[in-house]
Amino acid sequence: MIAYLITIAILVIIAALIGLALNLQWGLAGLVNFGVVGFVAIGAYTTALTAPAIGWLPAMLLAAFVAAALSAGLALLSIRLEENYLAIITIGFGEAVRLVILNEGWLTNGALGIADIQRPFPGLTERFGGDIVFVVFAIGVLAVVFVALEGWTRAPFGRALRAIRDDATISAALGKPVFALRVRAFAIGGAVMGLAGALQAFYLTYIDPSQFSAIVTSYAFMAVIAGGRGSNVGLLVGAGSIMALLEGTRFLKDFISVIDGVQLSALRLGLIGVGIILLLILRPQGLVPEARRKAADVLAKPREAA
Amino acid sequence: MVAQLFLNGLVTGLLLALPALALTLVFGVLKFANFAVGAMLTLGAYAAWVANTQLGLSLPASAAVAAITVALTGILSDQLVFERLKNRDSISLLVASMGLSLVLENICRFFLGNASRSFDVPISRPMRWEGLRINQEQITTALTVCVCLVLAHLLLRHSPLGRAMRAVADNPSLAATRGVDRRLIARLTWALVGALIGLAGVLAGLDRSIDPQIGWNYQIPIFAAAILGGLGSPVGAVVGALVIGIAEEMSALLIPTNYRQIVSFTVILVLLLFRSNGLLSAKAVRK
Numbered sequence: 001m002i003a004y005l006i007t008i009a010i011l012v013i014i015a016a017l018i019g020l021a022l023n024l025q026w027g028l029a030g031l032v033n034f035g036v037v038g039f040v041a042i043g044a045y046t047t048a049l050t051a052p053a054i055g056w057l058p059a060m061l062l063a064a065f066v067a068a069a070l071s072a073g074l075a076l077l078s079i080r081l082e083e084n085y086l087a088i089i090t091i092g093f094g095e096a097v098r099l100v101i102l103n104e105g106w107l108t109n110g111a112l113g114i115a116d117i118q119r120p121f122p123g124l125t126e127r128f129g130g131d132i133v134f135v136v137f138a139i140g141v142l143a144v145v146f147v148a149l150e151g152w153t154r155a156p157f158g159r160a161l162r163a164i165r166d167d168a169t170i171s172a173a174l175g176k177p178v179f180a181l182r183v184r185a186f187a188i189g190g191a192v193m194g195l196a197g198a199l200q201a202f203y204l205t206y207i208d209p210s211q212f213s214a215i216v217t218s219y220a221f222m223a224v225i226a227g228g229r230g231s232n233v234g235l236l237v238g239a240g241s242i243m244a245l246l247e248g249t250r251f252l253k254d255f256i257s258v259i260d261g262v263q264l265s266a267l268r269l270g271l272i273g274v275g276i277i278l279l280l281i282l283r284p285q286g287l288v289p290e291a292r293r294k295a296a297d298v299l300a301k302p303r304e305a306a
Numbered sequence: 307m308v309a310q311l312f313l314n315g316l317v318t319g320l321l322l323a324l325p326a327l328a329l330t331l332v333f334g335v336l337k338f339a340n341f342a343v344g345a346m347l348t349l350g351a352y353a354a355w356v357a358n359t360q361l362g363l364s365l366p367a368s369a370a371v372a373a374i375t376v377a378l379t380g381i382l383s384d385q386l387v388f389e390r391l392k393n394r395d396s397i398s399l400l401v402a403s404m405g406l407s408l409v410l411e412n413i414c415r416f417f418l419g420n421a422s423r424s425f426d427v428p429i430s431r432p433m434r435w436e437g438l439r440i441n442q443e444q445i446t447t448a449l450t451v452c453v454c455l456v457l458a459h460l461l462l463r464h465s466p467l468g469r470a471m472r473a474v475a476d477n478p479s480l481a482a483t484r485g486v487d488r489r490l491i492a493r494l495t496w497a498l499v500g501a502l503i504g505l506a507g508v509l510a511g512l513d514r515s516i517d518p519q520i521g522w523n524y525q526i527p528i529f530a531a532a533i534l535g536g537l538g539s540p541v542g543a544v545v546g547a548l549v550i551g552i553a554e555e556m557s558a559l560l561i562p563t564n565y566r567q568i569v570s571f572t573v574i575l576v577l578l579l580f581r582s583n584g585l586l587s588a589k590a591v592r593k
Binding site: 026034081084087092093095221225263270275276284 | 339
């Protein structure tokens with residue numbers, strides 16, 4: 001049971017990282033990204049391919065860097081586009097990544113994937129058991145990312161992004177470098193997705209293209225919508241409850257014998273779709289709405305002063 | 307070889323023309339990009355498969371079943387989802403249509419599984435003409451699409467419904483003051499769009515095996531075609547579809563066929579960079 005809870009915890013952490021990244025790009029900066037899974041895959045493969053040669057920490061940093069560089073590149077090309085166009089470009093990017101991974105067998109071993117990826121801290125792992133060490137490590141990564149993103153959200157950078165999301169024209173008129181800020185937000189999000197991919201590669205110790213289907217992107221959107229766009233705390237709540245629901249429904253198979261594995265997975269995915277639609281219609285602000293600051297909160301309060 | 311690829315591309319392009327036209331019509335009249343177009347195509351293919359192999363209907367009858375099923379699905383999703391979100395920003399509609407896409411695809415998967423299926427049609431030998439191989443399915447596809455396009459053209463250009471649709475697309479509030487009922491037009495648009503996508507699903511099922519991902523495989527080419535023609539322009543969508551179909555097939559001369567799917571993506575990217583309004587006119591693409 002403990003082992004199962006740890007597994008869920010790690011899956012939640014990976015989902016939360018991806019969700020946090022999307023929350024920065026879409027929730028805070030208003031840039032829709034349907035190619036999330038492509039960046040996660042890039043992170044995972046970069047880690048898996050380079051970790052044996054350069055060690056796990058440089059490999060993770062490289063994964064974040066490569067994913068960030070590709071994000072920035074894609075953003076430079078397409079971020080000026082209106083959201084419908086950005087959406088299809090990012091879908092196309094995700095598919096392109098999948099095709100390259102499938103077809104460039106010399107690099108990625110194609111559909112067979114890469115096995116025997118070494119986890120960090122092999123010494124500690126032998127002493128305490130693998131998953132416990134890994135879950136602590138994963139929590140550490142999540143904490144660092146969360147603190148960094150939450151800091152940026154409160155910093156002028158985050159405020160400028162919100163302003164751009166709400167009205168790009170006014171922000172530009174007020175002298176905010178709209179384009180540069182958007183590219184930066186996209187790149188930082190990409191880096192975090194790359195890190196999530198690295199964690200996934202380390203945790204499963206085996207990656208193949210089938211792990212990186214468009215479903216990953218759907219989960220991330222569900223998490224951001226459920227948590228409340230723009231709210232990092234909400235995102236953690238959202239990602240946690242969704243993964244718990246998803247993992248919890250795995251047990252349904254034991255009780256309901258009429259549906260088989262394929263049907264169960266179809267049911268879960270279909271429910272994700274229903275959930276996205278219902279939340280958008282009924283509770284667009286999410287479970288933990290983004291804090292709306294008014295000018296009065298920042299300025300001195302005249303009434304109390306008087 | 308080149309002529310053969312061109313011919314195949316032409317037929318692929320014709321197949322793409324129906325969903326691309328559907329995408330562009332929804333964008334024009336209802337002002338959002340329907341990312342569920344691929345999943346609706348899948349639904350059409352499965353509806354026809356059920357009618358054809360389980361109920362034993364002929365292929366034309368099955369195609370009618372598919373068109374009606376997807377048309378009803380379109381009207382229903384408009385009623386349940388899109389109408390309730392019409393006052394939100396277009397990203398909400400976009401993400402909602404993505405959610406709808408998950409729902410539709412997994413309804414098909416839930417009831418019919420992941421297995422590949424095909425229609426119960428006699429296998430026919432391809433005809434040979436001037437060294438070209440022409441399949442029976444290709445002729446069926448070309449004829450069906452051409453008839454549909456002519457009908458759609460007549461409907462859009464020369465009928466009161468078409469006039470009303472163009473009025474709503476142009477200026478919804480002005481259309482409303484002139485007594486055009488937006489809700490009715492939205493429903494009729496979905497009926498038309500659903501029928502087009504459903505038929506395309508049947509044709510896609512003739513071309514390749516039917517599985518839950520069949521529509522998703524067409525998603526990017528469909529968008530590429532509609533964007534190439536300028537989102538919102540029906541004639542543009544058809545022209546765009548032909549260009550994309552031919553470009554995809556002809557790309558076999560230059561790049562490995564594994565990478566065929568990247569062609570549409572590249573076309574969109576290059577097009578948006580250099581001629582952001584599409585080949586024909588379009589609404590603003592830049593923020």
